[in-house]
Amino acid sequence: MPHVLRMIAQRLALGLVTLFVVSIIIFLGTELLPGDFAQQMLGQAATPETVAALRERLGLNDPMLVRYVDWLTDILRGDFGVSLANGQPVADLIGRRLVNTLSLALYAAAISVPLSLALGILAALFRNTLFDRFVNASALTSISFPEFFVAYILIFLFAGAGGMFPSMASLRGDPGLGEYLHRAFLPALTLTLVTTAYMMRMTRAAIINLLASPYIEMARLKGISPMRIILRHALPNALAPIINVIALNLAYLITGVVVVEVVFVYPGLGQLIVDSVTARDMPVVQGVALLFAGAYVLLNLTADVLATLSNPRLMHRR
Amino acid sequence: MGFLTGVVILAVVVAVALAAGWLFRAMMVAILPAGAGRTLRTAPPAAGFGMLVILLYILVALFAPLIAPFGEREIVGPEFLPWGDTHLLGTDNLGRDMLSRLVYAARNTIGIAFVTTALAFLIGSVLGILAALTGGWLDQLLARAVDVLMAIPALIFALLLLTIVGTSIVNMILVIALIDSTRVFRLARAVSMNIVVMDYMEAARLRGEGTWHLIVREILPNAMAPLVAEFGLRFCFVFLTISALSFLGLGIQPPTADWGAMVRDTATLISFGDVTPLLPAGAIALLTVSVNFVVDWQLHRASGLKE
Numbered sequence: 001m002p003h004v005l006r007m008i009a010q011r012l013a014l015g016l017v018t019l020f021v022v023s024i025i026i027f028l029g030t031e032l033l034p035g036d037f038a039q040q041m042l043g044q045a046a047t048p049e050t051v052a053a054l055r056e057r058l059g060l061n062d063p064m065l066v067r068y069v070d071w072l073t074d075i076l077r078g079d080f081g082v083s084l085a086n087g088q089p090v091a092d093l094i095g096r097r098l099v100n101t102l103s104l105a106l107y108a109a110a111i112s113v114p115l116s117l118a119l120g121i122l123a124a125l126f127r128n129t130l131f132d133r134f135v136n137a138s139a140l141t142s143i144s145f146p147e148f149f150v151a152y153i154l155i156f157l158f159a160g161a162g163g164m165f166p167s168m169a170s171l172r173g174d175p176g177l178g179e180y181l182h183r184a185f186l187p188a189l190t191l192t193l194v195t196t197a198y199m200m201r202m203t204r205a206a207i208i209n210l211l212a213s214p215y216i217e218m219a220r221l222k223g224i225s226p227m228r229i230i231l232r233h234a235l236p237n238a239l240a241p242i243i244n245v246i247a248l249n250l251a252y253l254i255t256g257v258v259v260v261e262v263v264f265v266y267p268g269l270g271q272l273i274v275d276s277v278t279a280r281d282m283p284v285v286q287g288v289a290l291l292f293a294g295a296y297v298l299l300n301l302t303a304d305v306l307a308t309l310s311n312p313r314l315m316h317r318r
Numbered sequence: 319m320g321f322l323t324g325v326v327i328l329a330v331v332v333a334v335a336l337a338a339g340w341l342f343r344a345m346m347v348a349i350l351p352a353g354a355g356r357t358l359r360t361a362p363p364a365a366g367f368g369m370l371v372i373l374l375y376i377l378v379a380l381f382a383p384l385i386a387p388f389g390e391r392e393i394v395g396p397e398f399l400p401w402g403d404t405h406l407l408g409t410d411n412l413g414r415d416m417l418s419r420l421v422y423a424a425r426n427t428i429g430i431a432f433v434t435t436a437l438a439f440l441i442g443s444v445l446g447i448l449a450a451l452t453g454g455w456l457d458q459l460l461a462r463a464v465d466v467l468m469a470i471p472a473l474i475f476a477l478l479l480l481t482i483v484g485t486s487i488v489n490m491i492l493v494i495a496l497i498d499s500t501r502v503f504r505l506a507r508a509v510s511m512n513i514v515v516m517d518y519m520e521a522a523r524l525r526g527e528g529t530w531h532l533i534v535r536e537i538l539p540n541a542m543a544p545l546v547a548e549f550g551l552r553f554c555f556v557f558l559t560i561s562a563l564s565f566l567g568l569g570i571q572p573p574t575a576d577w578g579a580m581v582r583d584t585a586t587l588i589s590f591g592d593v594t595p596l597l598p599a600g601a602i603a604l605l606t607v608s609v610n611f612v613v614d615w616q617l618h619r620a621s622g623l624k625e
Binding site: 141293 | 364465466470477480481568581593595596600602607611
């Protein structure tokens, strides 16, 4: 076990270093912004005295390194600064929307992960049949579709006049769970369709890769049913790549929500970052980008660790 | 009943597409000289269809002013006209002819995506090969820097950079080319790593050839096959990213016609059961699917798989 712990500690340290460098890049965003930050906050009408006072108050006259450390400690305390557009604390803007985005991603993952695993196993079982070809071709097709195309097709099919689901996933009036699942169904379905294909293809490939190995041949010669061979003999060995792909796709879900949220007017982080980029509201963009990047790094880290844990050969390496 | 009709329509569309691909392949095999014809004969109908579509897109992009019935930015009638005789696909939110804008957008969107991909490849492959060739601290520095840059999700990184530099076409091209060059760098470096240890590289070094000669004459020709396949895939990614940004209102700016922005402009129609917004979105999807089909075939061929 100590070997595994050391491995996890190493990966965690690497992840932290990555996050640290990412935070530097995101911090540099404000530095590279043309024009004076204080001037932008106060608008063009501000007198030089008030601008100077604000610069002093925000600590803009300190050296860059000091400002970076200040900025980072503030963020670690949960203080993301103040929005340039409306003067609200960024943490307040993010708070509720973070929950919304996470629940949407979770909703989509809850559908797509079991679905893609089942379809991938079936495609491996019936490989080179019409079913397999159909599944493969639709996977290739759905990878190349832009998210908004899938989203608008779904709206066209399910949300037109007298449709079953709303085309705008507004969360006004604090809906209960059942109502939430109904309102957020189309965005979740869009994300499911976009991610399922890839995960399914990788599941199929991971299993088929193993089917040529001698121990599978042995199992086949023993007369075990194909389904049992795949589930009991092939699947455990294929877990590592499958877990990896699932984690990568969850990471994709985190950023894939941006376009989907805009299509369905869903009040999440994606909507917020797009609005803030248009308004060049740097503190908000920084906060949201940091969250997205953090989640992304964390999920990739989890993928690595889980893939190792699922492989006894890596666990007991000496 | 509606579902069944949908399945039938889908089946017919797929059959027609495959038949068109098959016909196109047969035609090209007949026209082209024997060598190229033999390679083409191995293409599956899907790849044939892909090539046909790509060719059509290129033709439309090149001859846009001849094909489009109206000007790109010309306001020709009231807003949101339905499909009709003068305006085959109706008009958009400002009363511009939908069909003309679709045609002109082929030129703008594909052109910009192509320039961006080419730029990403120029930066990524030159740096990648250089890193593999020289090794040492330069290699380590570039590789670690790329690792970190790739740890930030691409779309979020693009949004962050666009906030800094502001949204314009040139900025978008530079930002996306920079982000995508990291992916190209990885591949180019990995491929050249295997090439720089070859005997002919040793011979070229002993001849005293310069770095530029080594890159262009020795490594590049041998790294071409995987890089070309990657170019197709990258083009799809870049094309989708640009469309997504334009759709979000942060990419190609009006009044320049662009498919992503056109979806956004006409999006309200979809809730009234009008399919017009699906046309530009479908145009994007069709091109990326086609490129993917061709790349899939090329990868299959390069890997030497028979089955």
